[in-house]
Amino acid sequence: MTDQSALARPAAQTPPQVNWFSRKIHKSETFRAYAVLSPALLFLGFAILIPFAILVVLSFWTPVGFDFNREFTLKNYRDIMERPIYGTLLWRSLWISTMATVFTVLLCYPMAYYVAFHVHRNKMVWIVLMTLPFWTSYLLRVFAWKVVLGYEGVINSGLIWVGWIEEPLKFLLYSPSAVIITLAHAWAAFAILPLYVSLEKIDKSLLEAATDLGDGPMRRFFRITLPLSLPGVISASILIFIPTTGDYITPALLGGPNGMMIGNLIQMQFGPTNNWPMGAALAIVLMLTIAAICAAFILITFFVRKRIT
């Protein structure tokens, strides 16, 4: 792959002359494809791979004042294993984002189902309505939840105003549940789209057949619709789980001390604590953990699907 893109790179800049190279390029579709892809691919390659490589190198260093001790050491990783604060925050991040993922998928499934099966006109309007907030500022959507859940926020002051409660409910803001609610709300579009796509693809005649053969609505759903929409459920889960695990804004604004997540810890290493190598190591550990969990999840669902189909 890489050698082809490397070959295609000079080709993109050479004017089309009759030489060996351009003949080669006109003949091979792969060469042409990589030539056309090269601007985006080179940029993303440079902007993603090199910083990651540096991050990996940095994670094996240690800070010395404002500089680094460039001697290779596993100290940062050892610290992450040994000091409970890191493990605790990593576990909490995984737990919070698992909860957010489960809630989001469960709540979005009926919605995607409704649009896929029961909306017949203006489906696009529904899809736009469901995904529109997702395009706008994540920061402001989280801020809106702070306004809603705050100690003197919409819910508390509203309930006091109508006389249902005397004291503000303290558990609303600055808690893991506030983070879970906000994450589930903010990432809904990421669940709706894959769920909708997989439900929309289901051949309606299969459902007719199940009905004709005597399945009731419940059996039909669990034997046909749900198994066939599993790919959507899986991609929705992954699409929400990965970004929410490393989220920074939501726990920073709504988490409080008990809702702090690994993203906040990483930011602290690059900010106030000024221990960049530790921050780099935490970022690497976070990525590896996410990758391992996703791989395990995909494998498990793969075997489960094999057994039920």
Next chain:
Amino acid sequence: MSTDSYINRPNRPLQVYALIFLIVLYLPILFLPLFSFNDSIYVRFPMQGFTVQWYYDLMARSAVWAALMNSVKVGVAVSIVSTVLGIFAAKAITRYRFFGKEPIVIFIMLPLVVPLIIFGVALLVLFAQLLGVPLSLYTVAFGHLILCIPFSTAVLMPRFEGFDPAIEEASADLGENAWWTFWRVTFPMILPGVVASLLLCFTVSFDEFIMAFFLTGTDATLPMYIWGQLRFPQQFPSVLALSSLVIIGSFIIVLLGLWINRDADMTKTKAGTDA
């Protein structure tokens, strides 16, 4: 009797659920504009009466205008560059069958899923450690490009799939070179997608916070400015006013983009599955 497709039978509970879902989706955001007109520095019920003073207050601040201009500059530059790169990428992915397509598509789409904090710190290390580049609006724009290229590509892919490559071939057969075939045939066909990509990428960059958080130098973007103001409770009403304007502006731009591109069904293209 029930041979009439049950699918067409309306499902009341599901309809009610869908309605509640949409209300819950939009309600929290609507509280921002609602309370931005509230004549009190406290965000709480009962509301104290109507005022537009927070908006006037906002207009008088030069820092808001400076941040707005910074965000617009970055947004315009990022949307143009990412759309150009997205055109190339979308064309290659949809027009050619080639070795390694699926991993390449996944790689391009990766920034949509990977926590942005990781890109933020990785780029910070790149600029500060390896290149020694001072943080500025350029570094912010660089970060936003990573995020916007996948968006451009995803928006433009259905446009390329939506028209017959034979039209391009016909143009080539009739003697146009690749350059003019692109401008006279391909570009007009994908134009709605290009406009949509420009508008959507502008919004994404304009509203992006995490990358800016790590990569901003002395010039703050608008989300950075808002973040800074969140620390001061007495600034809450003006932040609400500013947030309302930003959200309404974003909604309008995004709706415009999606409307212009309305005949391209983005849900029909699933990155990588066509390989």
